[in-house]
Amino acid sequence: MSHKPQTLLLSLAVAAALAGCAKQDAAAPADADATKPASASTTELPPTAAFAIADLDTSKNACTDLSDFVNGKWLAAHPVPDDRTTWGSFEMLDERSEAASRNIAEAAANDASASGLAKLVGDFYATGMDEAAINAAGIAPLQPMLDRIDALKTPADIAQYLRDEFAAGRGEVFSFGAEADFKNSSQEIGYAFQDGLSLPERAYYLEDGKDGSYRKIREAYVAHASKQLQNAGVAAADADQQAKDVLAFETRLAKASLSPIDLRDPDNQYNFVSVADADKASPNFPWSEFMKANGLSVEGFSLSQPEFFAEFDRMLADVPVAQWQAYLRIHAIDGMAPYLSDKFADERFDFFGKTMRGQKEQKPRWKRVLDATEGNVGEALGQIYVKQYFPAESKVAMEKLVDNLRASLKARLENLDWMSEDTKAKAIEKWNSFTPKVGYPDKWRSWDGLATTRDGYVQNVLAAAKFNHDWQMGKIGKPVDRTEWGMTPQTVNAYYNPLQNEIVFPAAILQPPFFDPEADPALNYGGVGAVIGHEMLHGYDDQGSQFDAKGNLANWWQDSDTKGFEARTGKLVKQFDDYRSIDDLPVKGELTLGENIADLGGLTVAYDALQKALADAGKSPDEKIDGYTQDQRFFINWATVWRRNFNPEELKVRLNTDPHAPANFRAIGAPSNMPAFATAFQCKAGDAMVRPDDKRVVIW
Structure with a gap:
């Protein structure tokens, strides 16, 4: 997301x-x-x-x-x-x-006639608590996304997929949202920001860490990615190879990423460019097309970490489509795992919760x-x-x-x-x-326009993702709302x-x-x-x-x-x-x-x-x-x-x-x-x- x-x-x-x-x-x-x-x-x-x-x-x-x-x-x-x-x-x-x-939330979920804010809260909570329906659905709610990834054939297909995913309120490799212009704080502009890593920061990919701790985490991540791919129906041998490809892909992103200390410098968070100049610097990912896909008509935006985005553009050209597919596939699965059946949610917790952070038990469903x-x-x-x-x-x-x-x-x-x-x-x-x-x-x-139902948890999550993304995009190019x-x-x-x-x-x-x-x-x-x-x-x-x-x-x-x-x-x-x-x-x-x-x-x-x-x-x-x-x-x-x-x-x-x-x-x-x-x-x-x-x- x-x-x-x-x-x-x-x-x-x-x-x-x-x-x-x-x-x-x-x-x-x-x-x-x-x-x-x-x-x-x-x-x-x-x-x-x-x-x-x-x-x-x-x-x-x-x-x-x-x-x-x-x-x-x-x-x-x-x-x-x-x-x-x-x-x-x-x-x-x-x-x-x-x-x-x-x-x-429980009061709203128990009121079938709830309206307004209570309906939004109740629909989310009721569908999320319907564990039987979620488990029965299995991978089905995610299948259209996976089918789209399977059909990618060219770098242009990948670029189009990324644009469409951002427009849907999801997105990979980088993040994009609205924030006040660092040089004109009364106006909202768009910010493209480095992202796309599954591990906490670049050092986890590029260093071994004390007593090999980072290396062990990388090995555990590959095992996790393979298991999650197998949960989605990928054959074990193929899943193992794809998981290794994912780590290699993210390692390349990590090399181009700034460290948490470097990111504290405001100059590393802001780099305003015209859309036309961004297009020239990024022939494989035209930003004018990205803006159009997201309903934006703007002269410029902050391409906040230019070296990262230059590497992203190169990767569109020289990373094999199959490796891109592996990366997009595991990120789609892990991104939606909390809302899918238990085997996906549990596997995600086993790595990100238990291995990475030492959490012994997953939160009870109501908390999640x-x-x-x-x-x-x-x-x-x-x-x-x-x-x-x-x-x-x-x-x-x-x-x-x-x-x-x-x-x-x-x-x-x-x-x-x-x-x-x-x-x-x-x-x-x-x-x-x-x-x-x-x-x-x-x-x-205002939440006018967000339509939630009691028909499915993932359906509500995707509807909210799209609604919230459109709300963010709607702020770009307008005065900052100080309230x-x-x-x-x-x-x-x-x-x-x-x-x-x-x-x-x-x-x-x-x-x-x-x-x-x-x-x-x-x-x-x-x-x-x-x-x-x-x-x-x-x-x-x-x-x-x-x-x-x-x-x-x-x-x-x-x-x-x-x-x-x-x-x-x-x-x-x-x-x-x-x-x-x-x-x-x-x-x-x-x-x-x-x-x-x-x-x-x-x-x-x-x-x-x-x-x-x-x-x-x-x-x-x-x-x-x-x-x-x-x-x-x-x-x-x-x-x-x-x-x-x-x-x-x-x-x-x-x-x-x-x-x-x-x-x-x-x-x-x-x-x-x-x-x-x-x-x-x-x-x-x-x-x-x-x-x-x-x-x-x-x-x-």
């Missing part, structure tokens, strides 16, 4: 995306759609990840390792569940989201179907969700916190001693143009979009340990306050700082300030490079730099905001609750947010691909640079959580 290009928006969230939920029994937002399903189930939601004093391991020293002191005991008692690859604060809230969304419903009609479900599960008062309280954090950040910017007045004025200009979004969209997306959200309300996460200079906080994150209206200020400022600060500071990290107040990719820095900034961020790269994770593998400081800048700056401005809030309320930061001061509770809850266990396989993948450092390092990284932390816990010079003056990182 085709996906939106992996531009900056996708890398500036607070955590890897997880579905989530907020509190129950809330009043509906005044502008929410009146459509709702039949009476919801009364299934009780799982607990939140709220901080509890009993979780602290007082045998450990916060000055040695804050994460161990706050989370060590809890993590030892809460291993990763068999149907997950990670477990911690975010995942516990994800469980709440799934339970709430299941209530909504819910994932598909979220992926295809997530905002439709979200519109119902906020009516049933989001307290209106939480939005008001969150908006107040955002205002407090904005004031704290402004004070920091104004008092910087290393930045020139000219650059500082531009930084304040950007601060003035921040747009916060809280809870849910002010304007909901649009990049996450659903039921997602436990938050993000910063540099192209719109906006900070976005879905409803689902507004619960413990992030936010609790009954909690003392320290917990809220150390939780969601630090998240608010984190997202704002993305506007000034190594990526966000390259975008101006209007969201355009433009240099607003004096050269001397750029050098000062890079000297400071270089120390942060070194700090995280020095951290060692599983099997002594390093955390990649360059890959995680943006998130680490945001963590450090976000926690710093959240601490400042807490001090002001306490002073305004006439409270002392030394006042103790459960034996800990407000300053101590602030840092304790920060670490609670980053409470997370990983399966070894999952952790290794994330070390290579995730722009977020592993959670335990996020818990200690920022506080160890803050004198306020050392003061709060009476740490001394030489303690592990007190970085020496020459290594301490101070940026914003």
